[in-house]
Amino acid sequence: MTRRAVVKGVGHYLPERVVLNSEFEATLDTSDEWIRSRSGIERRHFAAEGETTSALATHAARNALADAGIEADSIDAIILATSTADMTFPSAATMVQAALGMTRGFAFDVQAVCAGFVYALANANAMIASGQADRVLVIGAETFSRIMDWTDRSTCVLFGDGAGALVLEATEGAGTSDDRGILATDLNSDGRYRDLLYVDGGVATQNTGFLRMQGNQVFxxxxxxxxxxxxxxxxxxxLTNADVDWIVPHQANIRIIQGTAKKMGVPMDRVVVTVQDHGNTSAASIPLALSVAKGRGQIKPGDLLVTEAIGGGLAWGAVVLRW
Incomplete structure (x- = not known):
């Protein structure tokens, strides 16, 4: 028998404010058609003043716990993927832990930018497989609207805020690819490409900074x-590409999503796409897409999923799981 990390619940949260592409036309040399044609994005959500990353994460966590039918105090660990934590420290994950009233276990953040949720899933899977934890709450949450340069039309129109969460639980499997749960992971990074996507601020500069991206190179x-x-x-x-029921990609750009699916030989009707409604929510985009897809009735128990993402670092990776 093999310990598997099986998805028991999923949930998401989006801020109330919806920002259409047309809102940018008043301040930038851009248009709804320009943004749609280059990214596939039609709208995104922005956090309200005072609405923090940990607050978004807490809402998503509560929804995932409710979906799983379990209480927060039955969770052994919280892993929160984010690049926009409320503070330099403590971690946003510990803030979620307190907000949920969770008085046991441990919590920490993972920072791998847009690949953060894949990295967090891999960490959660390792903890469950090793017996260090039986239940892990894995969250992706971002408020990227707070690190945008509103004069840079090549970046500020692409990103949005939101959060998504999964509850993973240890379950005994047969050790085959027919098992439910996480079946395999792959993580990568190459720091030589760090200048392609970064924020020009931090502790060294003593300011928050803005997101900078060489979009063509990242693509x-x-x-x-x-x-x-x-x-x-x-x-x-x-397994092979032919076994995949759904690709659930990082929702950065529709052209990247289409290009990846084509390269893998997977038709677009087997790809979960939410980028048009949320924009690029970085580490939140995969769990957001999983929650939305489950709500739509797309993802069903037993389906084989591949999630993949790439972000600043460059950091990238994939997780194969059976729902």
Whole structure:
């Protein structure tokens, strides 16, 4: 028998404010058509003043716990993927822990930018497989609207705020690819490309800074690296692209999503797409998409999913799981 990390619940949360592409036309040399044609994005959500990343994460966590039918105090660990934590420290995860009234276990943040949720899932899976935890709450949450340069039309129109969460629980499996739960992971990074996507602030500069991106270069790396990491994870699970029921990609850009699916030979009707409604929510985008897809009735028990993401670092990876 093999310990598997099985999804028991999923949930998400989006701030109330919806920002349409047309809102940017008043301050930028851009248009709804320009944004849609280059990214596939139609709208996104922005956090309200005083609405923090940990607050978004807490809402998503509560929804995931309710979906799983369990109480917060039965969770052993919280892993929160974010690049926009409320403070330098303590971690946003400990703030969620307190907000949930969770008085046991441990909590910490993972920072791998847009690949953060994949990294967090891999960490949660390792803890469950090793017996260090039986139930892990894995969250992706971001308030990227707080690190945007509103004069840079190439970046500020692409990002949004939101949060998504999964409850993972240890379950005994047969040790085959037919098991439910996480079947394989693949993580990668290459710091030589850090200047392609970064924030020009931090402790060294004593200011928050703004997001900077060489979009064309990121696109060039994204399709090849995403397809390869997904296929590597599938191979580790003893599966192939043909076995995939759903690709649930990082929702950065519709052209990247389409290019990756094409490279993998998976038709777009087997790809979960939410980028049009949320924009790029970085580490929140995969759990957001999972929650929305479950709500739509797309993802069903027993379906084989591949999640993949790439972000600043560059950092990228994939997770294969059976729902």
């Amino acid at each position: 060039r790396h994204a399709v090849e690296k995403l397809a390869k990491t997904a296929e590597t994870a599938l191979e580790r699970a003893g």
